[in-house]
Amino acid sequence: MTMVPGRKVNWYLRAGGDLAHDVIxxxxxxxxxxxxxYWAAGHSHGDFxxxxxxxxxxxxxxxxxxFGAEPLIPCCDSATRRRSASYDLGYILYDVAMRVKGNAIGPGARARRLILAERMLRAFLETIARQENALHVIDEIHLVARLHMETIDVSLSPRGLWRRLxxxxxxxxxxxxxxxxxxxxGPAMQSSSSADELTRQQ
Incomplete structure (x- = not known):
């Protein structure tokens, strides 16, 4: 087995202090x-x-x-990169949101996981030039997260009721x-686009 350098991001977030803030x-x-x-080539991690x-x-x-089983993404264009990222970012948002009430980590670490995930989404959205594309990616991420949540057992058993909550x-x-x-x-990118258009007209 090949050794991979480094520690899990979760380890730094649990540690707290300056180290966790630096990671975030x-x-x-x-x-x-x-x-x-990797996303640009039409791939997704599958268990991000x-x-x-x-x-x-x-x-x-x-x-x-x-790496998990990645979804089939047939095309290889600018939309492919966004779609591949949407799968992975939608999953990581779902994962940290579902674990927010878990007992395995403390409340500080839970909050830091959510903050990190949101900043990862923001970092990707900042690479998208057009407002409508950024908003479309947000909708795709939302859809992926919701699809993962729909796979959760919410039966009337005690475990199912807990998972429903x-x-x-x-x-x-x-x-x-x-x-x-x-x-x-939305508004920020719209304002930027309007400013660019005004500059071109002058």
Whole structure:
């Protein structure tokens, strides 16, 4: 088995302190940049979650492990990159939102996971020039997250009822996160486009 350098991102987030804040501030852009060529080729990770991203702050290396089954994305154009990223970013948002009430991590780490995921989404959206494309990606991410939530057992058993509650809480987290991004990238990008158009007319 090949050893991969670094620790899981989740380890840094659990540690807290300055180390966790440094990861939240710098890792989202680096992770998106590292995945960019893979997405551009029409691939997605398939199991893109915080436990499958490793960071080595000394060598400044990022590694991705445990690739899952990627969805079929037939075309290879600018839309392919956005669609591939939407699958992965939708899944990571779903994953952190569903685990927000879990007992395996403390409340501080849970909040940091959500913040990191949102900043990763924002980092990718900042690479998209056109407003309508950015908003379309947000809708795609939302759809992917919702599709994953629909696979959760919400039967009338005690476990199913607990998962129903978790799913409801996760849906609110996802809606709130994507609502903030829509508010940011809708008017902000529209204003930028209007300014560019005015400059061209002068």
């Amino acid at each position: 501030d710098s890792a989202p852009q680096a992770i998106v940049a590292a995945m960019s060529e 979650n915080i436990d499958n991203i490793l960071l080595d702050p000394i060598s400044r290396e990022i590694s991705f492990v445990d 978790l799913r409801s809480l996760a849906a609110r987290r996802i809606d709130t996160t994507l609502g903030r991004l829509k508010a940011q990238f």
